[in-house]
Amino acid sequence: MSINLRVKDVCNKITIEAPVVRENDDLNYLITTLVKNPIARTLYVVDNSGKLVGVIPVLYLLKICGYVNYGIIQPGIFLAKNVFILTGKKAKDIMLDPITVTEETSVSEAIKLMLQFEVQEIPVVDENQNVIGDLNSIEILAASFDFKHSG
Structure with missing residues (x-):
């Protein structure tokens, strides 16, 4: 395992093309x-x-589906945020x-961010904040443990 891995060494292997949408796209x-x-x-x-302005985790879309189709609302302190x-x-x-x-970015820094914000994917951006890829947690695991797909 290399402790000097960079995001460019492992990204875009699982999610080949980052899923990009526009601000005004509907559900x-x-x-x-x-x-x-x-x-x-995500x-x-x-x-x-083309500048990145936000992210939408699949879980957020699932919350909307649960509410609209089944009347499910997450209880507790997140209620106000969930209603929005x-x-x-x-x-x-x-x-x-x-x-x-x-x-x-070092892979170790990317892992820290993923753990801190509890996300499974992070957008890879250029100096203008344009999305140029996607870093998936499984890509990190595969690279970190020298996983080889046998087929």
């Missing part, structure tokens, strides 16, 4: 985008210039602030 488009890429666990929201999410109609209404890495 149907968001879900359609995920269905086309079922490995993805949508990356960009503005009209559950009533959102466009990507910009439900997105979270993005946590990002660059190709030169």
Whole structure:
């Protein structure tokens, strides 16, 4: 195992193309985008210039589905936040602030961010905050343990 791995060494191996959507895309488009890429666990929201402005975890879309179709609302301290999410109609209404890495970020730093923010994927951005890839936690595990697919 190499402790000097960089994001560029491991990203875009599982999620080949990062799932990018626009701020004004509706829920149907968001879900359609995920269905086309079922490995993805996060949508990356960009503005009209292509700059990353937010992320939408699959769990947020599941919360909306649970509420709209089954009347399920997560109880407790997150209720106020959930009501806002559950009533959102466009990507910009439900997105979270993005946590990002660059190709030169160390894998160890990426792991720290994933654990701190409890996410399974992080967008890889360039110097202009354009999404150039996706770092998936499984890619890190495979690279860190020298996993070789035998087929």
